[in-house]
Amino acid sequence: MFKTIKKDLPASIVVFFVALPLCLGIALASGAPLFSGLIAGIIGGIVVGGLSGSNIGVSGPAAGLAAIVLTAIGSLGGYQNFLVAVVLGGAIQLLFGVLKAGVIGYYFPSSVIKGMLTGIGIIIILKQIPHFFGYDAEAEGADSFVEASGENTFSSLLNISDNIIWGSFIIGAIGLAILILWDRVLSKKGKIFQLIQGPLVAVVLGIIFYITTKGNESLSIAKSHLVSVPVPEDASSFLAQFSFPNFGVITNPEVWVIAFTIALVASLETLLCVEATDKLDPHKNVTPTNRELLAQGTGNIISGLIGGLPITQVIVRSSANIQSGGESKMSAIIHGFFLLISVILIPTLLNMIPLSVLAAILLVVGYKLAKPTLFKKMYSLGWKQFVPFIVTVLGIVFFDLLKGIGLGLAVGIVVILLKSYQNSHFLHIEDSTNGNHKMKMTFAEEVTFFNKGAILKELDNIPPDTFLELNVLGTRYLDNDIIEILEDFLLKAKERNINIKLLSKRGIVENPESFIEFFKKRPKSDLSLS
Incomplete structure (x- = not known):
């Protein structure tokens, strides 16, 4: 020393x-x-x-x-x-x-x-x-x-x-x-x-x-x-x-x-x-x-x-x-x-x-x-960094230290939830000729109940007569809430003539009868239910 x-x-x-x-x-x-x-x-x-x-x-x-x-x-x-x-x-x-x-x-x-x-x-x-x-x-x-x-x-x-x-x-x-x-x-x-x-x-x-x-x-x-x-x-x-x-x-x-x-x-x-x-x-x-x-x-x-x-x-x-x-x-x-x-x-x-x-x-x-x-540096990093930063600053100035930090943390959590809502999956339209739609939906590494709204919106917007490929190869955690959404979507898919192919670590499944049964039978190295 x-x-x-x-x-x-x-x-x-x-x-x-x-x-x-x-x-x-x-x-x-x-x-x-x-x-x-x-x-x-x-x-x-x-x-x-x-x-x-x-x-x-x-x-x-x-x-x-x-x-x-x-x-x-x-x-x-x-x-x-x-x-x-x-x-x-x-x-x-x-x-x-x-x-x-x-x-x-x-x-x-x-x-x-x-x-x-x-x-x-x-x-x-x-x-x-x-x-x-x-x-x-x-x-x-x-x-x-x-x-x-x-x-x-x-x-x-x-x-x-x-x-x-x-x-x-x-x-x-x-x-x-x-x-x-x-x-x-x-x-x-x-x-x-x-x-x-x-x-x-x-x-x-x-x-x-x-x-x-x-x-x-x-x-x-x-x-x-x-x-x-x-x-x-x-x-x-x-x-x-x-x-x-x-x-x-x-x-x-x-x-x-x-x-x-x-x-x-x-x-x-x-x-x-x-x-x-x-x-x-x-x-x-x-x-x-x-x-x-x-x-x-x-x-x-x-x-x-x-x-x-x-x-x-x-x-x-x-x-x-x-x-x-x-x-x-x-x-x-x-x-x-x-x-x-x-x-x-x-x-x-x-x-x-x-x-x-x-x-x-x-x-x-x-x-x-x-x-x-x-201030200039934080602004240049984008709104996801700048908004929690400036809210914390204003909270400390107009209230006190702990309230300012609490407000900044609350805004930071909202930003995380918003980005989580947006980043749960990636939807790619591969082919749309002659009225035949081919879509790929790739899920993120971790998909939780925070992502329910975004996934529901995308699934509801899939048009009839579509071939949908669901890719969960890179997904390590799939919340049970999401599996139930997919299960409900199976019923709608049949009514709208939507054919589904599921890509997982266990292999490829054409038009699964049940997502819940499929994921329950998975090996330990595959997806984990909450």
Whole structure:
């Protein structure tokens, strides 16, 4: 793991600066103590990062669970009661891993996964633009269309002009310029610019700007527009920030319902992020999904035991890691240690970082996820790829991550059913002279009840006095529903003077008396009835 430390260390710094405000913002949006988000980020980096089989995935608290957490804390009567559900949710994830449920992630179409990445990129951009201008009505880490402040994503953008904080905007713009210059020009000029990352320079300048503009009425930045890490006065007050689960409520059925909900949603988000990060990985490593569920379950158990929020693999942190050159799990682990060390040793210094600078870092991450060229590429692949892709993007932007993916998957299934309907068979008219029709119908490799409509339509359209050749030589599976359709067609064929020749692995049959009897007598190597 240490062979790539030269790349992993700079990447871990970038991930740290991305993760820090998100951990705090998600905790705020969840109605949980701010420190709980940092605990989840630390455990997600050190514990889950160490156990995971992913080289570039980064875990931590996820915005997708914020609404569930907020509701659960209220319904269970307190945060310590909720922590029991987090621990149980982790145990259920361990069970998912043992049962090898990780395979679920592979059943999501590539177009939906790409739509997920693009949608998240757009959400990052839209959500960070207000912070970039100093308008912080919504906490960092929010990703739903309707915001807790009562605004929605677009109305908050329209309100920016009346709420610009010029100090925040100026240092945010300077930070964005540095990031673009570093990425496009300086990183190619020398090793020093690869070792020292642009985000670190932008953050340092942000702190200097905040200190030097104090007292300046037009440029000073208020504390409400800075990072807000809890600052303990001493060791005892630091330890007092940890919360512990109240296992006295473990017999409450509602605790178990919430635990299962957390396990299911967290596992699904993780598996989808694993699929997405593997696609972004320049080395195309394949993450063992069952091991990932075991790692996430372990992380959630530990996080819940010491007062942390639920953990998932998170695409924002993971993509920032990939784009910054991270190559092994060391970048995720080191970022976790950075979070731990910083909240212990330098929380006051962290609280001097303007949110607009961190917004600039996230704007670059969002743009790299949602490049305009990707829309053009997906469109060029045809409507079967583009429609599920764009539906996923719009669903994520206007609803949330899971609803967007659900909509994209639903459209993808409809496309599959439509193509299955169309591709069940091939009908060829060979000869139509002197009123004598000769037709060939070749069945696909697998023909299921989805294909009933298309086959019925074709059989009904066969004219009288036709010679029909049915070819099932290449068919490995023929649904019983299709055999019954063919059986019914035999009666119509006699009435319409349609002669049938059946080509199968058993040989050629002229005018079969019964398709059902024929297929029941087939050898095992022939067709299989459902």
